[in-house]
Amino acid sequence: MRLYEFESKQLFENFKIPVSKRFIAKTSDEVYGFVENMAGSVVLKSQVLTGGRGKAGGIKFADGANEARTKARELLQMKINGYAVNSVLIELKLTVKKEYYVGVTLDRANYKIVIIASGEGGVDIEKTAVDHPEKIFKKSLSIKENLYSFDALLLAKKIGIPQPLLKESAYIIINLFELFKNYDAKLVEINPLVLTNDDKLIAADSRVSLDDDAVFRHVDLKEMGIETRHEEGEMTPRERQAYEWGIPYLDLDGDIGMFPGGAGFGIMGNDFIHYFGGKPANFMDSGGGPAPERIAKMLVLLDENPNVKAIFGARFGGISRCDDFAKGVIMFLKEHGLSKPMVMRMTGNMWQEGVRMFEEAKKENPELFEHIEFHGIETPIEEIAKRAVELAKEERGQ
């Protein structure tokens, strides 16, 4: 879960990492109100859950309340990498003598926590790592180890923090590390850590990304107004519907509706469709052990999507059982009805039960099944994918 800058700065403040006094505004008039009472030039920063906002024009400077209002209005109408700007953070403009980088992140391959520091702040650290690896300094620790102040001091020295500020900067690094551990973070970053003309260190920008799966144990976040959010840019109406139903779903630009089991084949099945000359209309994942209601909703999403010409169904029951799957499909057919051709394969745990349920339902209401071509384990999944591509072609009248 990525946090907005204003949220992560709140956390920084709680961990005694120096940040500027700041205001958050949702309208340009609010901006005017705050800036009126601020002495000096201000910086207006669009609050979006994506990087590269500076390059995209999402940060503006202003002298005085009038200019700030005008510029805030521009920002609040912007979209940055597909993210709408809904709020603006206002701070006094800093006088910059030097910029550093300090971050803490996970080294997943080695199961370590890594503290990263560089004397080159304010730029993309991944780019620095590639172009000038000698300018990056790291300290790897296991989850059980502490970051000692002498290690933090050494890092601070290596990146060239001036002597009088060494101790303070070491505490900034240690506190950032503590924040990382306390909040189950995946990444915490100060970029840049600014040395001002009057020799103060200030975290000018902040990035915090927390582990969604651990948010449950940080109830104080909710009290701060920080809640789980959808992060991957703006959703299409169908993606929003799926999100509300708790179904991982993405709209893609093809015409084959993808109705797979788990995420793994959800991802690879899309590749298969491409290999066989088709294009998927979506990505979808039923999640582990879906209830029949969720299965039915997955089909509603596809059937009501006008772009979908044919549906590719694949169920290999593991934790998601075929009987629950069949129940969901039958529920959909009875309550909603299928208006598009669907080819599907079902096998795995409880497949006999699933097949029996389909046969019974078909005996009762054969008309509900007229658009479905059903296969079991004897047919390779590749044949099903090819057939889906064919069906979509037929529907397009080619």
Next chain:
Amino acid sequence: MAILCDKNSKVMVQGITGGAGKFHTERMLAYGTNIVGGTSPGKGGQTVSGKPVFDTVVECVEATQADVSVIFLPARFVKEAAIEAIRAGIKFIVAIPEHIPIHDMLYVREEAVKAKATVIGGNTAGVMTPGEANLGIMPDIAFAPGRVGTVSRSGSITYYVADTLTRTGFGESTCVGLGGDPVLGSTFDEILWKFEEDEKTKAVVMCGEIGGVYEECATETIRKMKTPVLAMIGGIYAPPGKRMGHAGAIVEGKMGTAKEKLDILAAAGAHPCRTFLDIPETLKKLGV
């Protein structure tokens, strides 16, 4: 021989009295897995499918000599459960649940490495040695004893690969579900090396997907292996910056694209496959 588990493994289930625990204990037993008991704090003295339930792992190990544990508990309890098992002397642990907190897995990994124990998962379908032991939730119908090992981040991909190997007569030595969570108990290279040392395994199919770094980390091991490795990576056509189901499956910047992973693996000597049907074709060419 097989890797990680066989018919002699003494398997216990942590969370044996829960809904999923009960259901899959029954299934694993029906497959012939040597389940010896399980735990559920506060429910010691009960039985599930005729097997004794204990309050703690230590007691279970003492009474049954269990040496493998399968965890069917909510994700938030996995850290404690896995560490409990490791400290009780269990050397192989399968963590089925998904969404285990990342920092928890770092603790589990530390403990496991120290005790020379192997942890698989989270978000895994389990580990299956066909004809001998089924640990987890994998559907029996896909599997048959044979000579190809498989290791995959995804459950459903494991099933499709095994299904293909079974249909084409190769069969499987052991199938390992590495797991779909972002930080896993074991890595591709560790499992690949176990297959390399297994006499019965004549080739390994490794299936990865977009996101993360575990596939890339396998290259050195693949270079050292004599056993041929076939590689599939899901997400060649995945849109960048979008999370696709698995928490780990997201292309971040230039990192972790499927194309790049496949290229890196191929450069290390793995044989790339696009669809499951490419697997038997490649195996035939390799004379497996």
